[in-house]
Amino acid sequence: MQNVGKMTLFLQAALLGFFFVLLPAETAAQNTFGGVYSIGQEHEVGYDVIETSEGSILVVGFATELAGTRYRTSITEFSDDGTIGETRYYGSGNDSGAYRVEEIPGQGFVLGGYTYDPMLGTYQFNVIHLDQNFDFVWETAIATGPHSWSEEPDIGMCVTAAGDIIVVGNDYLGLDYNAVMHKLSLEDGSILWSREYDNADAALKLAACKELPDGTIMSIGTANALSNGNNNLLLLQTDANGEELSLQIIGGSNINQIGRDFEILSDGVLVGGKALGDGWEASLTKLNFDGDLLWNKTYPDGDSGFDDFFSVDEMEDGGFVLAGYVGAGPDKQPYLLRTDDEGDLLLNENLSLSNTQILYSVKSATDGGIIVCGYHTIGGDWDLFVRKLDASANLACNTYPVPGNLSPASLELGDAAALSVDVPGGNAGLTFLWQGAISSSEVSPTFEPNEEGVNEVALTLSDELGCSSVNSFEITVSQGAGASLESFDRNMIIFGPNPTTGWVNFKGSLGIGAVELYDLKGRTLPINCNQDWQCLISNKQGNYLLKVYDKSFAPIGTQTIILK
Secondary structure (H helix, E strand, O other): OOOOOOOOOOOOEEEEOOEEEEOOOOOOOOOOEEEEEOOOOOOEEEEEEEEOOOOOEEEEEEEOOOOOOOOEEEEEEEOOOOOEEEEEEEOOOOOEEEEEEEEEOOOEEEEEEEEEEOOOOEEEEEEEEEOOOOOEEEEEEEOOOOOOOOOOOOOEEEEOOOOOEEEEEEEEOOOOEEEEEEEEOOOOOOEEEEEEEOEOOEEEEEEEEEEOOOOOEEEEEEEEEOOOOOEEEEEEEEOOOOOEEEEEEEOEOOEOEEEEEEEEEOOEEEEEEEEEEOEEEEEEEEEOOOOOEEEEEEEOOOOOOEOEEEEEEEOOOOOEEEEEEEOOHHHOEEEEEEEOOOOOEEEEEEOOOOOEEEEEEEEEOOOOOEEEEEEEEOOOOEEEEEEEEOOOOOOOOOOOOOOEEEEOOEEEOOOOEEOEEEOOOOOOOOEEEEEEOOOEOOOOOEEOOOOOEEEEEEEEEEOOOOOEEEEEEEEEEEOOOOOOOOOOOOOOEEEEOOOEOOEEEEEEOOOOOEEEEEOOOOOEEOOEEOOOOEEEOOOOOEEEEEEEEOOOOOEEEEEEEEEO
């Protein structure tokens, strides 16, 4: 059997009793989903999102568990197809939320955020450790904290290779802000040490931290000049014990720039945030590991409004993605930028549904897609906003509308009939385009043949997301009067049983040239077929993909097979 090679697959199916029909397949995109989710009683915000080692998507932030109560730290899990799971609540304080989440392989999850102490009347740093099942392990509130709650995620957290937890932020001391850093033990949440960093000329605020390859800690944030109010990029590097190695303020009298998040690259550091140009605009800054500026780029959106950008990540292809919002007041619109590895803009996407939405976190997915979270409001409650997009920032095609089973398949000269098809799959808002023997955009156009023979008809179906597929059919036209005719879709392949314990039988009107088996990640698996196309699948139970080729080794279609 000829091996045609590994190709991207996507399931397109039409169930016909015990058997299935394989139809022409479209090119698959990353699995995507998206929407607004009311997970609590009044307000919900997603501040950070990660893809877990199990392949699920985890969103952390805060939500009101009970109406009329204060915020609680929340976690909501989604499967990779967008199915929402349980929302869990944490935090022992009067008010709490999570700005950051990190997964520690084999040891669960750590959340970094804030909590309110009603006795002291202050907001504090708060760290919560959960096991792999999201069950509570410990919680630590740190007395030096923000002292004022901010809607913006202004607390950073990272986990070192040794498993210790670093928390960074700022502390208001009555005159100005000083940058602070704390190190906690993963074992019990005890504070190992606390450090404070100040500058005579600027108020310092840290927003994010990472461990560099040499074991030092790099943190980024903002240095607000006390003399003129300029916001400049703050770059702090410490040793593993928090001792200051260098504190750099990048900018000057003509540069206003705020660092929100950053990525460690193979050849330096990429900082994402905003810069003051024609209004505040998205910016990316690349530095080497010594903090020397390599390049800085801003991305004007044509609006001089107050834009803000909170999160940056490196894509699988080496480019970068940046997320936040553009606009001001009640017209904040969720905005996402993609660049190449030199920071040159590839696309900018407004993900707005309506009214106010903000993106607080963006992550590159293992399948090459993009995951974002934040919140959405139409003037009242805040609801969780989550989307899993493809690499082009689109809600791509998890399911295609597939036309099958054309009726009627035969007519007599002089007859007229309304054509119809079955349409499994796809989303709402279908549009039809008939071509060939009939040209029409009607759902069920009337076909009146004018000569006998085989008439070819192609139907393109598209849904509201732009997901589309094409199938070709034949309508056999006879003189009538007792003619015995049989017609079929020229791409039809019959196979079964499905589900199966291992054996699958294939029949094809045009003949079969090859059959290939893949897992759901697109990896080629063995399948053994004899000359009658009786094939044996020797794998563990689960779902797999079959791809069939005709005798010219042109692909006919793709279908799922369930092995039980």
